[in-house]
Amino acid sequence: MKKFVFIALLHMPLAVFSQSAILDKIKQKAEARAERRVDGAIDKSMDKAEEEVDGQLKQPAKKQKSEKEKPAQTVPQDAGKPNTGLKSYSKFDFIPGERIVYTEDFAGDAIGELPLKWTTNNRGETVTIDKLPGNWMRLFPASRFTSPAAGKLPENFTLEADLVLQFGDEGGYVYPELELKLLGLAPGEQSPRNYVVNQDAAHEVALVIAAAGAGKPLSVSLKSYAKGTEYFSNQAKELKISSDNDGKPLHISVWVQKERIRYWINGEKVFDIPQAVPPTSSFNRVGLSLESSLYTEDQLGMFISNIKVAEGTPDxxxxxxxxxxxxxxxxxxxxxxxxxxxxxxxxxxxxxxxxxxxxxxxxxxxxxxxxxxxxxxxxxxxxxxxxxxxxxxxxxxxxxxxxxxxxxxxxxxxxxxxxxxxxxxxxxxxxxxxx
CATH class of the missing domain: 3.30.1330.60 (OmpA-like domain)
Structure with a gap:
């Protein structure tokens, strides 16, 4: 198989001499010397290019992962070494519940389709994100979502989830607010539909995430409802996290203890409110909502994955x-x-x-x-x-x-x-x- 090598030659500066001072012989030697330098540069460039081509030819072609295929198990180079990532969570005191009752990473869902058993009034898709592992559910503007039933949760439980927020160039419009919710829907097959269409929830607690603009700090607030009536709300709190979080997921951790609720984002405790949850609440699903937006789909991306709900707190x-x-x-x-x-x-x-x-x-x-x-x-x-x-x-x-x-x-x-x-x-x- 022939190799085609494309080489860009840099212009090589030549000294400029006065014509009256240049002898023909010196001129000939200078030209010959310049020619040798060019030849040498070409040889080096060709050697380097050929090495790169050889390396590419020897590497196996990248295999597209199937929807259920997991990455090959390999021994990482840093095996057994201290994990410095723990330092960024040095003040993190969240401990997840003892018994997992619901988890979702969308691993078995078809790319481009709404995840199975999720309900929406608009549109959602299972997708992959460049440089991030696993599958994610993409949320589109003017949409509400509810998860499959997680069973009736007790007074003491935890919720975790990863969110990815992507914002394009400034367009002068307000970014839509994203709400991550705990829902208490009435029994029955029509309850999810009634919620996403009519926003009919028996009980609801929502973490509201807002961005003032691309690259600007995120702000969060909390609100709760008891049978459609507002029970609690607070002022927005600005975080030390930019809207895109450097392309990394936001890790949300929630701990509910009766009327008390705590929130952590990327290890930082942002709320610890003793009486934010309506005392008669009973939760059984995870919900999401995204406001409408004037931004186009390629300017805005909201994604969720790695949802986990667990009961109790281990001693x-x-x-x-x-x-x-x-x-x-x-x-x-x-x-x-x-x-x-x-x-x-x-x-x-x-x-x-x-x-x-x-x-x-x-x-x-x-x-x-x-x-x-x-x-x-x-x-x-x-x-x-x-x-x-x-x-x-x-x-x-x-x-x-x-x-x-x-x-x-x-x-x-x-x-x-x-x-x-x-x-x-x-x-x-x-x-x-x-x-």
């Missing part, structure tokens, strides 16, 4: 010290990697505090995975994740490595059904066993 000290075993789904990792995600900081900090208070206690850290992928690779991945947790506790929180053993059992010890998303999320866990 870390009681579980580990009294019962002798602590199981958590709150230590999260990048896909097929042992790199700990920064939103795990609250759980790690809580476990570290228990170990610091009980200086003689030793623990065994065991990693577990779901059944997706190769069993042997899952076992290896679970072992590396357990070691990563040990390294984080040692490096970030000062727990002596000698107090911790590690192991990984992969997919061999499931605690839930691997045929459901909630079951898989429960099986992706880390266990701490008192020795």
């Amino acid at each position: 870390l000290r009681s579980k580990l010290i009294t019962e002798g075993k602590l199981v958590t789904n709150g230590i999260l990792f990048d896909v097929n990697s042992d790199r700990i995600r920064p939103e795990s900081a609250g759980v790690l900090k809580g476990i570290a505090a228990v170990l610091q208070e009980n200086a003689t206690v030793r623990v065994k850290i065991t990693g577990h995975t779901d059944s997706d992928g190769d069993a042997a690779q899952n076992t290896d991945l679970s072992k590396r994740r357990a070691k990563a947790v040990q390294a984080a506790l040692q490096t970030e929180y000062g727990i002596a490595a000698a107090r911790m053993e590690t192991d990984g059992l992969g997919e061999s010890k499931p605690v839930a059904d691997n045929n459901t998303k909630e079951g898989k999320a429960s099986n992706r866990r880390v266990e701490f066993i008192k020795l």
Whole structure:
């Protein structure tokens, strides 16, 4: 196969001499010397270009991932090293609920289609986002959405989700507000439709996210309703986060305890309000709404994924010290990697505090995975994740490595059904066993 190499030659400066001072012989030598330099530059350029072409030809073609295909499991270069991303969440004290009741990452949904069992009055699509893993649901302006039923949630539960906001060039228009909601809809098949069409919700708590413009700080506010009547609202609070968050997802964490509600965004606590939730509330779905906008679709993008609702809050000290075993789904990792995600900081900090208070206690850290992928690779991945947790506790929180053993059992010890998303999320866990 022939190689075609395209080379751009830079103009090479030649000294300018006075004609009266140039002898023919010197001129000939100067021209010959310049020609040799050009030849040398060409040779170097061709060598470099050929190396680049060879490298490209030797690389395997990039394979388009199917909708259900997961990335290949590989050992990252930073395996076992401290996770510096945890430092950005150093004040994060959110601990997710103990039992996962609803989770959604849109992994099984068809690209370009509204996710299954979600309801909208307008339009939504399952999409992928360049340089971000997994699938996302794109929200279009003038739309309301409701998730499938999560069951009747108790007084104490948590919600987590990732949001991506993309804004194009300034167009002089107001950016639409995005609302992330907890919904309490009446029973019946028509309830989701009634909500998205008529905004008929028995109870509702909404985090309102607004952007003044591209690259400008985000602001958030909170409002709640009891049977359609406003119960609580507050003034907008400006965040130290720009509207696009440097292209990274915003991680939203919510903790409801009866009438009290707390919100964290990227590890920063933004609200802790004792009486914002109507006392008669009963929630069972996640909702979203996006205002109408004059911006075109290529100027505006709103996306959500990695939704997780969990019941209760584990007592870390009681579980580990009294019962002798602590199981958590709150230590999260990048896909097929042992790199700990920064939103795990609250759980790690809580476990570290228990170990610091009980200086003689030793623990065994065991990693577990779901059944997706190769069993042997899952076992290896679970072992590396357990070691990563040990390294984080040692490096970030000062727990002596000698107090911790590690192991990984992969997919061999499931605690839930691997045929459901909630079951898989429960099986992706880390266990701490008192020795």
